[in-house]
Amino acid sequence: MKQISHFFYFVFFFVFFSCGQDTDTNGSKTAVISSPTELIFKKAAENTNLPVRLLLATSFLESKMQAQRAYSLKGNKRSFLPNGETAFGLTRKTLGLEEFSDAGDLVIQVKAYTKWLKNSLIHSSLPEKPEKFEDTIYWIWEIAKLHRSSSGSRNNERIIFTKELVKILNEGFYWYDSYANNFVEFPKETNPIDLQNKNLAFGSMLNLDYRRAQVESAVYLPLASPVSLAQKQKPVGIEILHCPFELSSCLALQSQTMEGSYNTGLYAHYIIPQSPAIIDRSLQVHTHDSALPKLTVEGEQGVSNKLRILLVGYSGSYSESKRRHAQGDWLTPWQTKRLGELVHDLCVVLTKKVSAEDQDLAMRNCKEIGQGVTVYKPERTVPFQWGVISDYNKEFFMASLSEDLAYKDTLQVRMKTEKDFYQGGEDLEFKLSFHPNAESLEVEKLVRCPTGKVLWDRIQTKNLRNTRTAMVYRREWGGGPNFTGAHFFRFKIYDTKGDLMAWQNQKINIRDFEKTRKGPYPSLCSMEE
Numbered sequence: 001m002k003q004i005s006h007f008f009y010f011v012f013f014f015v016f017f018s019c020g021q022d023t024d025t026n027g028s029k030t031a032v033i034s035s036p037t038e039l040i041f042k043k044a045a046e047n048t049n050l051p052v053r054l055l056l057a058t059s060f061l062e063s064k065m066q067a068q069r070a071y072s073l074k075g076n077k078r079s080f081l082p083n084g085e086t087a088f089g090l091t092r093k094t095l096g097l098e099e100f101s102d103a104g105d106l107v108i109q110v111k112a113y114t115k116w117l118k119n120s121l122i123h124s125s126l127p128e129k130p131e132k133f134e135d136t137i138y139w140i141w142e143i144a145k146l147h148r149s150s151s152g153s154r155n156n157e158r159i160i161f162t163k164e165l166v167k168i169l170n171e172g173f174y175w176y177d178s179y180a181n182n183f184v185e186f187p188k189e190t191n192p193i194d195l196q197n198k199n200l201a202f203g204s205m206l207n208l209d210y211r212r213a214q215v216e217s218a219v220y221l222p223l224a225s226p227v228s229l230a231q232k233q234k235p236v237g238i239e240i241l242h243c244p245f246e247l248s249s250c251l252a253l254q255s256q257t258m259e260g261s262y263n264t265g266l267y268a269h270y271i272i273p274q275s276p277a278i279i280d281r282s283l284q285v286h287t288h289d290s291a292l293p294k295l296t297v298e299g300e301q302g303v304s305n306k307l308r309i310l311l312v313g314y315s316g317s318y319s320e321s322k323r324r325h326a327q328g329d330w331l332t333p334w335q336t337k338r339l340g341e342l343v344h345d346l347c348v349v350l351t352k353k354v355s356a357e358d359q360d361l362a363m364r365n366c367k368e369i370g371q372g373v374t375v376y377k378p379e380r381t382v383p384f385q386w387g388v389i390s391d392y393n394k395e396f397f398m399a400s401l402s403e404d405l406a407y408k409d410t411l412q413v414r415m416k417t418e419k420d421f422y423q424g425g426e427d428l429e430f431k432l433s434f435h436p437n438a439e440s441l442e443v444e445k446l447v448r449c450p451t452g453k454v455l456w457d458r459i460q461t462k463n464l465r466n467t468r469t470a471m472v473y474r475r476e477w478g479g480g481p482n483f484t485g486a487h488f489f490r491f492k493i494y495d496t497k498g499d500l501m502a503w504q505n506q507k508i509n510i511r512d513f514e515k516t517r518k519g520p521y522p523s524l525c526s527m528e529e
Contacts (some may be wrong), residue, residue, distance in 0.1 A: 035177040035179065035180040035182065035184045036177065036179040036180055037065070037106065037177045037178075037179055037180070037184070038056075038177070038184060040106065040107055040110050041055050041056050041059075041110060044110045044111055044113075044114040045114065047114070048114045048115065048117070048118040049118070049128055050114055050117060050118060051129065051130055051136075051139060053169065053186075054130075054136075054139055054140065054143065054165075055110075055113075055114065056186055057165055057168045057169055057186070058088060058089075058143060058147075058165065059087045059088055059110075060168060060173060060175060060186070061089075061161075061164055061165055061168055061246060062083065062087065062088050062089030062147075062245075062246075062249065063084070063086070063087045063088070063089060063317070064175065064314060064317070064325070064327070065087055065106070065175055066087060066317040066324075066325060067086065067087040067104055067105065067106040067109050068104050068317060068319050068324065069084070069085050069086075069092075069103075069104055069319060070084030070085070070317060070318050070319055071084070071318075071319055071320070071321075072318060072320075072321045072383070072384055072385050072386050073320065073321040073383055073385075079264065079265070079295065079385075079386055081253070081264055081266075081386065082253075082264075083245060083249050083252060083253065084245075084317075084318075086103075086109045086112075086113070087106055087109050087110075087113075088109065088113045089147060089245075089249060090113070090116075090147070094116065095109065095112040095113055095116050096112060096116070097109070097112055117143070117146070120146050121142055121146075124142055126138055126139055126142060133191065133193045133194070133197075134200065134201065136169070136193060137162075137166075137193065137195075137200065140162050140165050140166065141158070141162055141205075143165070144158040144159075144161040144162045144165070145158060147161055147252075148160075148161045148224075148248060148251075148252055149224040149225060149252065149255055150224045154209065154222050154223065154224050155205070155209075155224075156208055156209055156221050156222065156223065156224075156251070157223065157224060157248055157251050157252055157255075158248075159205075159206050159207075159208055160208070160247055160248040160251065160278055160279070161248040162195075162206060163195065163206070163278050164246055164247065164248055164278060166193050166195060167277060167278070169188070169189050169193060170188055170189050170192045170193055171188050172185065172186050172187050172188030172189075173185075173186050174186070174420065174509065176482070176484040176485070176486070181515070182511075183421065183484075183485065183509060183511070208221065208279070209221070209222055213284040214284060214287065214288055214349065215284070215342065215345035215346060215348075215349065216345055217281070217282055217338070217341040217342050217344075217345045218270060218281060218282040218283060218284045218342060218345075219281045219282075219283060219284065220283075220284045220285075221251075221283045221284065221285055223251060223254055223255060223285055224255055225255045226254055226255065226285060226286055226290075227254060227255070227267055227286070227290075227292065227293065228290075229290070229291050229292070229293065229303065231291045231303070232289045232290070232291060233289055233290070233291040233303075233304075233305050234289070234305075235288055235289075235305060235306055235307045235350065236305050236306060236350075237305075237306045237307070237350075237366075237372050237373065237374060238306055238307050238308075238309065238343060238346055238347075238350075238366075238372060238373045238374070239304060239306045239307070239308045239309065239373075239374045239375075239376070240308075240309045240311065240339070240373065240374070240375045240376065240389070240397075241266065241268065241308060241309070241310050241311070241376045241387035241388075241389070242310070242311050242312075242313075242315065242376065242387060242388060242389040242390060243266050243268075243271075243310050243311070243312045243313075243387075244313070244314060244315040244316065244318065244330075244390065245312065245314055246274075246312070246313075246314055247271070247273050247274070247278060247279070247312050250266070250271060250310060250312040251271065251283075251285065253266050253267075254266075254267060254268070254271075254285050254286070264295075264386050265293065265294045265295035265386055265387055266310065266386055266387055267286070267292040267293055267294070267304075267308065268285065268286070268292070268308040268309060268310035269284060269285065269286045269287070269288060269290065269292070269307050269308050269309070270282055270283065270284050270285070270307070270308070270309045270310065270342060270346075271283045271285055271309075271310045271312055272309065272310070272311050272312065272335055272338050272339055272342065273312060273335070273338075274311075274312060274313035274330060274331075274332055274334075274335055275332055275334055275335070276334065281338075282338050282341070282342045288307060288349070291303050291304070291305070292304050292308055295385075295386075306374065307346055307350075309339065309342060309343070311331065311335060311339065311389065313327075313330035313331065313332070313335070314327050314330055315327050315328075315330040315331075315390040315391065316330075316390065318384060321383035321384045321385065322383070322384060322452055323384060323390065323452075323453075323454050325482050326390070326446060326448070326454045326481045326482060326488075327488075328391055328446040328454075328456075328481065328488030328490075328505070328507070329488055329505035329506075329507045330390070330391065331389075331390075331391050331396070331505075332505065333396075333410070333411075333502065333503055333504060336396050336397065336399075336400040337400055339397070339400050339401075340399075340400035340401050340402075343367055343373065343400075343401055344367065344401075347363050347366035347367050347372065348363075350366055350372070351363055351366055367401045367402075368401075369394070369397060369398060369401070373401065375389065375392070375397060376388050376389055377389055377392040377394075378390070378392055380527070390454075391446075391456065393456070393490075393503075395492070395500050395503075396500070396503060398500075399499070399500045409434065409435045409437075409493075409501045409502045410434075410435075410502050411432065411433070411434045411491060411493055411501075411502035411503060411504045412432065412433040412434070412504070413430055413431070413432055413491050413504045413505075413506045414430070414431050414433075415428070415429065415430060415431070415506075415508070416429035416430070416431050416471070417429065420509065421485075421509045421510070421511045422476075422508055422509070422510055422511070423510070423511060423512055424476065424477045424478075424485075424510050424511070424512045424513040424514060425475055425476075425477050426475065426510075427473065427475060428473065428474040428475065428476065428508065429471060429472075429473055430471065430472040430473075430474070430489070430491070430506065431469065431470075431471055432469060432470045432471070432472065432491060432493075433468060433469050434464075434468060434469075434470075434493050434501070434502060435468070435493075435501060435502075436466060436467065436468050437495055437496070437501070438464045438467075438493040438494070438495065438501055439463070439464055439465065439494055439495055439496045439498075440461065440462065440463055440464055440493070440494045440498075441460075441461065441462040441463075441464055441470060441472075441491065441492070441493050441494075442458055442460070442461050442491075442492045442494070443458070443459055443460040443461075443462075443472055443489060443490070443491055443492075444456045444457060444458050444459065444489065444490040444491075444492070445457055445459045445487065445488070445489055445490075446480070446481045446487075446488040446489075446490075447481060447521070447522060447525070448481040448482075448483075449521055449525035450521060450525065451525070453525075454481050455522075455524055455525065456490065457522040457524060459474075460472065464493070472491070474489075476508075476510055476513070477513060477514050478513055478514060479510070479513045479514070479515060480510070480513075483515070485509050485510040485511060485513050486507065486508075486509055486510075487507070487508050487509075487510060488505065488506075488507050489505070489506045489507075489508075490503060490504070490505055490506075491503060491504050491506065
């Protein structure tokens with residue numbers, strides 16, 4: 001009831017703020033206030049004299065504005081993530097919400113966060129309204145100092161957070177307001193913030209501190225306070241896991257100073273970004289002889305004896321070991337190709353003492369899933385656990401770990417008519433470009449079954465021969481796996497031997513979809529019941 005009362009409280013003011021525009025960071029025009037959640041942020045920003053665009057962008061970076069507390073179940077124990085407790089990536093304790101029964105309410109969290117942020121910045125000398133891009137950078141840096149830790153000159157986590165937030169401001173985004181049951185636009189900066197600007201007073205502070213890694217395909221990124229166990233290890237094999245947040249947040253989970261992070265089991269030796277937008281290499285964050293904490297099936301503390309690789313990217317929100325909101329395009333071809341390079345280099349290290357005549361066999365075994373490589377993949381009868389690779393596809397991983405040259409090819413997918421939104425039932429025309437050796441095409445779509453589980457369903461196959469392009473046609477009337485109008489597709493092309501050549505994601509947003517439509521369900525959903 002409290003959430004409903006908060007909602008109507010802000011709706012009362014909605015009429016008064018639903019016209020006109022505001023000038024905010026760097027002279028940008030914020031969109032006309034068009035949703036109750038925007039109004040929640042606007043009122044909180046006005047009450048605390050904080051820039052509303054930075055509040056919205058920070059929440060989008062940390063959680064995609066998901067306020068529900070994230071946790072998985074290990075046996076009969078709840079496993080919480082400290083950066084998954086609120087929409088702002090901070091713990092409920094930090095925001096003073098431990099005693100609130102409605103702490104999962106976004107209205108409550110926005111009020112608590114703006115109060116906490118205002119008090120935390122009370123001794124700073126920030127301009128009240130960041131009107132120039134230099135002012136915006138100073139504001140972002142101060143927020144980064146509060147959200148990410150540092151030690152001495154080690155500011156890598158804060159620098160990455162800053163770059164991520166600037167990227168969001170420059171590009172803008174659409175998000176789904178559950179109060180309004182509609183997508184809302186966060187407009188991009190009218191004048192993009194240029195972190196390479198030579199006139200930026202502290203531009204050198206935003207240079208990452210790289211070191212030489214133990215393998216060629218990565219760089220070493222010193223963290224503020226990496227986890228440290230007394231025991232050392234001689235690694236045996238490789239583990240591949242997933243962290244369902246953005247890069248700086250997953251890096252923060254590697255810190256032994258982050259409250260509660262020891263209980264997540266998401267520590268890794270290497271981290272692979274989702275794309276080259278912020279960092280274009282795999283990152284080493286712990287040395288090979290570091291024995292890292294992990295969680296057993298029962299939720300007890302354990303220690304891994306393998307080299308651990310963490311694939312990062314926001315894949316959705318999770319609670320009670322269920323995927324409540326799914327972001328089906330988080331895993332990327334660029335990421336899996338970096339994975340293949342990294343696993344190869346690690347296997348060279350792991351097999352360096354093998355005799356020359358046994359080297360080829362040892363390398364093949366080292367890179368084989370189920371032997372040298374352990375993948376935290378979803379299990380049909382096991383609830384979701386932290387580290388499980390959502391949207392896992394064995395073909396993608398086998399292709400990236402193999403020596404097959406076919407997987408070096410690329411696939412481009414574009415909409416024939418590019419739009420931010422399509423109408424329900426509108427003709428969707430996907431234009432594909434690929435290598436002429438491609439023999440066949442498969443198209444998959446992310447669906448949610450009646451049980452709530454999210455699966456990829458094959459919806460179309462197509463023969464290809466002596467062509468570089470193909471068209472795929474679809475119509476969608478439903479709301480997609482999140483019932484918001486967001487739909488996720490995967491396209492895969494194969495050569496004459498049936499080997500995967502390339503794959504690609506495509507996300508589209510549908511307006512005016514049939515909100516009561518949840519079927520028909522594919523046959524594979526019956527296997528989950």
